[in-house]
Amino acid sequence: MATIEDVLALGSELERSYPVHVYGRLKFRVKQIVYVAFSHDETVMEFAFPREEREALVGGQPEKFSLPAPSDMRFHWVRAQLSALEPAEARELVVDAWRMVVPVKVSRAYDLAHPEGPG
Template identity: 35%
Template sequence: MIDADDVRRIALSLPETVEKEAWRMPTFRVAGRMYLTVPDDETSIAVRCPRHEREELMAAEPEKFWVPPHEASSAWVRVRLAALEDLAELRDVVVDSWRQAAPDRLREAHPALVPGAEAAGGR
């Protein structure tokens, strides 16, 4: 089963990612911009997601994606770890969020780092 340790391992494998505690939970940042949090009881993660895509995700897979009421106006979505198919899907979600927060220089320096790339090939 996927857990917070898997999230941490994948996030910290991404270029220039640092872990920082905020609001009494682990957060992950690239170039100072937060792109991932592990809230509450570590059964879910919160990642960056444009609102128009977020609505589509929640409609297509409500058992996997949701937004708490207090985050409705944000560009974040929650992901239930137990609903993910495997570590590859977790990696895709984390990489997508990293790409949204990473500066152009990092995205350009790591063009193979995209959702769907194998972990070894994506670095």
């Protein structure tokens, strides 16, 4: 079972990333782009995810994942119940979301420095 503490450090450890609080919610940003956001009670993690792949993710594991609110369907987002994720899986989702908003060279540098992955 993952908790916010399992991914909290990534918000400031990933290159160009920083944590912010917006209206009481913790979010991870690169510049002004939010790539991860947590619910007020920190039980749900919303994260950037390829729009064309999200139906398969949600349909394949509905106990873990759900689509964003109707007003956010235009964005590349998916929601996950943290309690349904393993800590390594939650970290991987954060890193993959971060990859969507950083230049490829930054992502490649991370891969070289962390060949074992974010787990």
